[in-house]
Amino acid sequence: xxxxxxxxxxxxxxxxxxxxxxxxxxxxxxxxxxxxxxxxxxxxxxxxxxxxxxxxxxxxxxxxxxxxxxxxxxxxxxxxxxxxxxxxxxxxxxxxxxxxxxxxxxxxxxxxxxxxx
Amino acid sequence: xxxxxxxxxxxxxxxxxxxxxxxxxxxxxxxxxxxxxxxxxxxxxxxxxxxxxxxxxxxxxxxxxxxxxxxxxxxxxxxxxxxxxxxxxxxxxxxxxxxxxxxxxxxxxxxx
Numbered sequence: 001x002x003x004x005x006x007x008x009x010x011x012x013x014x015x016x017x018x019x020x021x022x023x024x025x026x027x028x029x030x031x032x033x034x035x036x037x038x039x040x041x042x043x044x045x046x047x048x049x050x051x052x053x054x055x056x057x058x059x060x061x062x063x064x065x066x067x068x069x070x071x072x073x074x075x076x077x078x079x080x081x082x083x084x085x086x087x088x089x090x091x092x093x094x095x096x097x098x099x100x101x102x103x104x105x106x107x108x109x110x111x112x113x114x115x116x117x
Numbered sequence: 118x119x120x121x122x123x124x125x126x127x128x129x130x131x132x133x134x135x136x137x138x139x140x141x142x143x144x145x146x147x148x149x150x151x152x153x154x155x156x157x158x159x160x161x162x163x164x165x166x167x168x169x170x171x172x173x174x175x176x177x178x179x180x181x182x183x184x185x186x187x188x189x190x191x192x193x194x195x196x197x198x199x200x201x202x203x204x205x206x207x208x209x210x211x212x213x214x215x216x217x218x219x220x221x222x223x224x225x226x227x228x229x
Contacts, residue, residue, distance in 0.1 A: 034217070043121075043207055043220040090160065096215070103214040104150065104173055107160040 002027045002095040006108035013081045021076040021111045023091030032094040033074040081115045121221035129227045135196040138224045142210030149191040154205040203228045
């Protein structure tokens with residue numbers, strides 16, 4: 001079974017400082033990894049994904065994520081946080097094991113990011 | 118290009134009633150998935166559909182059902198509503214099953 005862990009319920013960072021939101025995963029096969037962001041009373045908005053290739057993935061709004069196979073991690077990063085980045089962030093994994101039969105996403109519990117002016 | 122649309126956006130029902138939620142995917146997308154989001158359980162997978170066929174179903178009781186139409190639009194139905202069914206129901210579409218899923222704004226269901 002696939003699973004995702006986001007060890008921090010909340011991350012606080014000062015505006016202008018770098019931010020990191022942590023994610024670790026567990027799958028049987030090769031992982032497809034995703035980050036989504038959710039603003040209050042809204043659906044999930046796609047930020048970036050890792051399928052294969054370069055371990056550093058660049059996405060929307062200046063976000064990037066680093067895939068680390070040995071540590072089974074996919075941490076979300078941004079060099080300089082904005083107040084408008086304050087939101088709920090979800091990491092998700094899809095197990096691309098051959099014959100898995102399903103393409104469902106398994107999500108972490110979410111991390112609330114607060115950027116302090 | 119229009120995004121995923123879900124109707125209605127808000128719904129209030131009482132226990133024992135049934136409800137139908139609708140999802141229109143992004144044009145050209147043939148796969149639709151549904152998720153339930155609650156504060157306690159987070160985001161949980163309900164169903165996935167591709168070309169009118171249910172490909173997989175999550176661990177939910179039989180009161181939860183869904184379908185997909187030939188135009189890729191999808192509906193989900195919950196019968197005999199319980200208080201615990203109060204949640205944000207999110208629909209996501211993708212061009213194919215393995216592609217990136219794009220989410221709609223959700224339907225907020227409140228069961229009284």
